[in-house]
Amino acid sequence: MITQLSLANFKAFRRLELSLGPLTLLTGLNSSGKSSVLQALALVRQSFEAEQLIRGGITTGGFLLNGELVNLGTAQDVLHEDFGPANDFVVSSDPVVGIAVEQDGKAHRMGAVYDPRQPDVDLMRVPAFPEPMGLTTGRFQYLHADRITPAVTYPRSHQTAIGRGFLGVRGQHTVNYLRHNFEARVFKRHLLHPKAISDQLLDQTTAWMQELCPGVNLQASAIEGTDFVRLSYGFGGTAGLSSTRRRRPTNVGFGLTYALPIVVACLTSGPGSLILLENPEAHLHPKGQSRMAALIAAAAATGAQLIVETHSDHVLNGIRIAVKRGVLQPEEAVVHFFRGNGSGAEVVTPRIDNDGMLAQWPEGFFDEWENSLDQLLD
Known part of the structure; x- marks a missing residue:
C-alpha cells in the first residue's frame, strides 16, 4: 500500500x-x-x-x-x-x-x-x-471523470480488457471485460451483495447496479465479425437472457453507464490493487x-x-x-x-x-x- x-x-x-x-x-x-x-x-x-x-x-x-x-x-x-x-x-x-x-x-x-x-x-x-x-x-485501474457515455457499441480489445484486465481510463473496455469474465466469482465477503442470485461477477454487478436503479439487469455480448461488443439493459428480471425486452444504453440515460466501470473496478479489486x-x-x-x-x-x-x-x-x-x-x-x-x-x-x-x-x-x-x-x- x-x-x-x-x-x-x-x-x-x-x-x-x-x-x-x-x-x-x-x-x-x-x-x-x-x-x-x-x-x-x-x-x-x-x-x-x-x-x-x-x-x-x-x-x-x-x-x-x-x-x-x-x-x-x-x-x-x-x-x-x-x-x-x-x-x-x-x-x-x-x-x-x-x-x-x-x-x-x-x-x-x-x-x-x-x-x-x-x-x-x-x-x-x-x-x-x-x-x-x-x-x-500491480493491478491498476484509473477511471477519469470523463467516462463512457451511453452508446450502441463499445470496443472489443482482447489484449487490453482480457490480457491486462484494464478497463480503460474512460471505462471503455468494461463491457468487453464483463462479457468475457461474467462467470468469474467475487470472493470477498464485504463485496458480496446480499440480494445477488450468485457470487458470479455479472450477478454481483447487477445487484450493485440495482442499488442505483431498482430492477435493472445487464447483458454484454459480442457482435460477431466485428471488433465491438454490445451492452443492453433490462428491467424487472434477473441478469442475462431471462429478461424479455432489452434496451440499448442510449435509451436508458447517463447514470447507469457512467457508474458501470466503477462498479466493475471495485468488484474485481483485491489485495495489492x-x-x-x-x-x-x-x-x-x-x-x-x-x-x-x-x-x-x-x-x-x-x-x-x-x-x-x-x-x-x-x-x-x-x-x-x-x-x-x-x-x-x-x-x-x-x-x-x-x-x-x-x-x-x-x-x-x-x-x-x-x-x-x-x-x-x-x-x-x-x-x-x-x-x-x-x-x-x-
Missing part, C-alpha cells in the same frame, strides 16, 4: 506531503490540486509501462507526460510556476519536478530535470530510475451516491487501495457510515480537503472518529448546505 506521496514543483504544488490510506478521499474546490495527486501517480505508472522508467532499459528515459493514462502537455505545463529547490530529489542547477512514493515501507524518489531550452518536450529526463514497486507492477477514481458520484442521485460510497469502502476493506476525488457530501457521508459500521477502521479512511491559498494549494485533513463523526470541520468543507439554509432562514 502507498502510505505517502510527496510532490515537488509539480503542477499546483511547490511542495506537498500527503498521507494515503486504504481509502483516501480528495475533496475541495475546483482547480485546487486534487486531480494533480491522481495524475502524479498515473504519470509514474504510465512512464513505467512505456519502459521509460525501467532500470537496465532505456537510459535516457523519464516522465512520459502524454500517454494512455494522462495527457499533461509539456514540461512547461507540469512545472510549478513558482518552483523552488528540490535537491532532495535530484541535484541540478535547472528546475526539478519531483515525485516520491512510499509503498510497503520503502521510499521511491524520482526527480525529472526541466530544461529551460526545451520547455515543450513531453518526456522529462529522470537521471536515476526507481526500483519496480506495486504502483508500477490500486484504483484511482474521479467523481464516482457523477450523474447519480443522492441515494446512488451513498451506495456507491458503500461499494468503494467495501473494496478498500478487501485489501485494495482506492484514492477517490469527489465533490459529493453523500460520498463523504457514505464513507463515514462505513467507518461507524466497522467496515473500515477510522485510520483506514483518510480525508483531505484542498483549498487555494493565493499562490498554490494547501491541504487540511479532517479525521473521522469511530462513530463516523469528523473531529474538525474546516471552513468551506461541504458546508454549502448550511450556508444556503442560513440564507433561506434569514
